[in-house]
Amino acid sequence: MKINPLFTEKILTKFIREELKKFHFEKAVLGLSGGLDSSVAAFLCARAIGAQNVLAIIMPYGKSFQENFSDAKKVVKILKINSKIIDIKPMLDTYYSKYPIKNRLIKGNKMARERMSILYDFSSREKAIVIGTSNKTELLLGYGTIYGDMASGINPIGDLYKTQIKQIAKHLGVPQEIIKKSPSAGFWPGQTDEKEIGIKYEELDKILFQIVDLRKQKDEVISMGFSEKTITRIAEMIKKSEFKRNLPPIPKISERSVGHDLLFPYDWGK
């Protein structure tokens, strides 16, 4: 689980630089929430391509989550990256005044997709690639909004567990208060990932590492001292969210079909 932060930084910054070059971008745009993942992504981008080429968009919903808002501004100030504040309350409220709903999860997903749509809009305006900020823990559990925060052009931190993100955050000099606060999707006040998933990240990542990286069977992981109930729930979350990690299936009709046997590399010609 321990990573070499210096070497990891080197690989990730090199990746950002190379991908931008390959896909003919000079700039990067990302949604900065003030949380750990997007802060780390911002630090990596600034180091990789220079602060002047990074645009962080802070997209609060009205006046809620003031703490995150000020943490996001702190990151902008430290890194001296470009930033923009776009309040998504007017757009969301207009929509929900017409199609009201109480379910806060549905509303939270809509918020994530509103932010995505703003990021992609600025991607075109600024000719900047959208930087993904989903970590490996979230991606495996499907703890993210499909076509919302899970959408991006490249995702430099997608193979780092949350606890590994913490390791690299310390190395990069991300402010302590951002590293220490409870991670949250920010769908509603008081929501935290650990409360919602029902397990501490440290334990969760250890389990995921055993199942995914070390390919351990369920009974092997249980024999290490983890509760069967927890393991079963985590395994179920991975299974149920596979659709979020793949493109939608297409029914095969022809001899050669998109998503089946049209097998070109992503970096075609790059």
Place this chain on the structure above:
Amino acid sequence: MKVALVQISPILQDINKNFIQHLEFIEKARKQNVDLVIFPELSLTGYRLRDLVPEVAINPNHHNLFHELKQLSKEISIVLGFVEEKERGQYFNSAAFLSNGKTLHIHRKVFLPNYGMFEEAKFFNQGKIFSAFQTPFGKTGLLICYDFLHYGANYALFSQGADIIIVLSAAPGRGTSEKQAFASSHMWELMGETISRFSTLFLIYCNRVGFEDGKSFAGGSFIYNPEGKLIARASYVDEDFLIQGINLKDLSKARQRLLYKRDNKPEVILRSLNKAVIENEN
């Protein structure tokens, strides 16, 4: 003799641009009196080709790029990787040794990794043999990436009298460690040290760098001498152009101290292998 390892990041599919890059490095090596310049696996085409394999495939017997490379090999020997169309529609992950205006040998990758992130056997034919061949520098064997991780392949070349084994590689890095390198780089070095020492030959490993579809090739090309000592290593992960002198007299020196070559018994090993093959069939 002087060897150059060209640790580059080829462009996927763009043979012409890659060819120009080859010419530049060959010229650079030639100017520094290098005798043998080595490129990584699939250096002319890039690695993760998938359905692009047929588009970039060439037959070295009648292809203008190869003709030009052969001309250049009159002044400097060249080892490179490419997609070979041996017969129509039959594609191999191949490596060529060019010298004195001729193709001295073509090795077709035998062990095609086909698990996890690898899918070579889906797109390539399998090579059928490991052959050592005469070069101006001594008997030499070529291996491509995963070939090298099978000690039997190395043993075959050793038993055929190889003084030099050249490995062309496109090895993606995995895992981090205390070192400023991927953990997987250690595996290659371990094999390099082992094979060079226990076969008393020069082991030259040329890996590539750069990203393809998010996979980072680990670099760290190296040369071990016939006593298992690391004599040169290129940078991990970053592009590099490494020139290293090799003293072929080290072969005799090593073989006076380490008697594996003299005491090798390929006929006993072959008999034992035949036994294994027969038993595995039942």
